Amino acid sequence: MRHTLAVLVENSPGVLSHVAGLFARRGYNIESLVVGETEDRTISRITLVVEGDERVLEQVSKQLNKQVDVIKVNDITEDETVDRQLLLIRVSADQSNRQEILQIVEIFRCRIVDIGRRSLIVEATGDEAKIEAVIKSLRPFGIQELVCTGKVAMVRGSK
Amino acid sequence: MMNGAQYLLRFLERKGVDLVFGYPGGKVIPLYDVLAGSKLRHVLARHEQGAVHAAEGYAEASGKPGVCFATSGPGATNLVTGIADAHQDSVPLFLVTGQVGLGDLGRDAFQEADITGIATPVTKNTYLIQESRQMPDVLEEAWQVMTTGRPGPVLVDIPSDIFVGQSDFPEPGTRILTRKIPMKHRLMKNLPTIVDRINQAKRPLILAGGGVVISGVRNELLQLMEKMNIPAANTLKGKGACPETHPLSLGMAGMHGRAAANLAMKNCDLLLAVGARFSDRVTGNPKKFLPDAFVVHVDLDIAELGKNIPADIGVAGDARTFLNTLLNRPELKRNPETDAWIQQIQQWEAEFPDDGGGDYEGVKSQAVIREAARQAGPTAVVVTDVGQHQMFVAQHYPLDAPRDFITSGGLGTMGFGLPAAAGAAFGRPGENVLLFVGDGGFQMTVQELAVLREHDLPVKIFLMNNGVLGMVYQWQALFYKENYSQTVFGHNPDFVKLAEAYDIPAFRLDQPDQIAPVIRRALDQAGPALIDCRIDPRELVLPMVPAGGTLEDMMGRWRGETHISRISGE
Ligand SMILES: Cc1ncc(C[n+]2csc(CCOP(=O)(O)OP(=O)(O)O)c2C)c(N)n1
């Protein structure tokens, strides 16, 4: 099963290699990883997506928690969260299909952020399902280049 | 104003350190330059690996952290084996390495090695100091990390310009440790269930691990055993944790565990594991381990709970708090049905006595070890290297007090013994240190004989000389059709002459009737002594549960037979 871990860490050199190294040494592949500062600039938040069974993940979380520069580990897989990824995608485009692409961009509420002679760069944000749908819809036009961030996630407020 | 080197020494003094093991080199000359102005005593090892194992032996024998200095590059990398060893066995070590100057970092400067990178996976944490004013905070934090919770090694890498840089060092603030949010413990919530389970258990068993030694709860554990009539087995690192001469003590369990201890593990209905981490050397095949038992696992390190063996109840916490709380529960009542269990165990003890050795002429390890124990009495520290002799000592040397047994458990580091014995002698002045070491491992760190002589340490070396890499030879005998590939030494030195070259009195022991008098002569020496014990290379450590096997697979010379069979009779 895929798990999403939200890891609060000290914003200090080496912390990323400590966290990543822990997974590598145990042979687990990190599917995606995003690091950034939080409201407190001395604390960073790492959002990690990893594949693994319950026991393995529990073990890794405990090991992560033992690292001196890790402040807190939360497995938010089961929580109600808002998830976002950012996608930049360069699609082949000419006069004949530009209009069609623009329509898709409209439907998914994406944005065109660059126009070239033979291509467009589309920017999309959304959860995993949306990002996948955008990619799927643009694929027929020819994808020249694609870059996507890992997922950032935040637990929803109590209602 | 003072320089970084002086600040470091002041810091160590403030922490109560009075002894450091180490080895100098270019990048730590500034540190060694100001050493004489401090209260620290420095022991010069003959190899950095010797220094770090000595620091481990000191720490394990004394209960205080071990401190070790080394220079950059090769000095630092020579420490790595000892650091990994300390990490596996939860030994608190404070390691300080010199590093190339700040401006040279990352340029592959002369004797530059990324030691913080290399050591990260085998330490609790590593630090590279980049500014003089970080020194107070970093040193303070490193010390705290080393001693807090489950102990272990920390490494502080200090560039040479920080050693020489003058600064008025600020008072240490409290750094990041205060922000850490520990994982939630179910510490005492399950206590009523635990009490219930113990009260009801007909066949309860305690497994005492190294954590019992570290947390010093021998007496609490003994109280529980006696009050509730619960027998206890121990792991290798738990040797001495519960007094082995006590009738309720079963001795070591696991791969080379005693038969009764292993049979008790197999048949218990409740296992209370305290400070043990269920290493594969204890469990064999983890899926078939403890078929019938309800498992209560107490460990300071929450990451140990459920790591190797699923626990029915995991208690993350200090063994002392746990045991005291348990003992104070008025509901705790001895179950009379445990009497039959104890009888059953005694029957096993009688039916499967300890193996006394094969049908060979000559000096037997088992006999040497028992005689050494008899003559040395209760006030001696026992240190081993790694191999057959280590297992023989674990099986045949009865120990009653924690911190009296020092061995490389988790990493199984050959070469650990001699330097660790030197360190132990510093940690326990006035006591004899008995070192049991194989002819293989002895040659890995033999240079440290010089330290024994230089400091006149009362280390009595029992060189268990079988001319082979015995433990590997045993596996080849049993599982590799006697293909003794690269395990027989084509040449060994004359160890008596070797010791004498270091001015250490040495004796050869090759006649069984000489065991007692030769040991007497070695123990009578005021300082170090060596006995070259000539052992038959064909000797096997028995019983043996093959790696990944189950207790039915336990091999031995059962019921007085001279051939080896499985205990199940198959
Ligand atoms: C540094 C290191 N290298 C290799 C091994 C593998 N090993 C384990 S026991 C052993 C044989 C030890 O031989 P010796 O020191 O003579 O002791 P004996 O088993 O004969 O008592 C070896 C090679 C090890 N544990 N450590």
Ligand SMILES: [Mg+2]
């Ligand atoms: Mg040998």
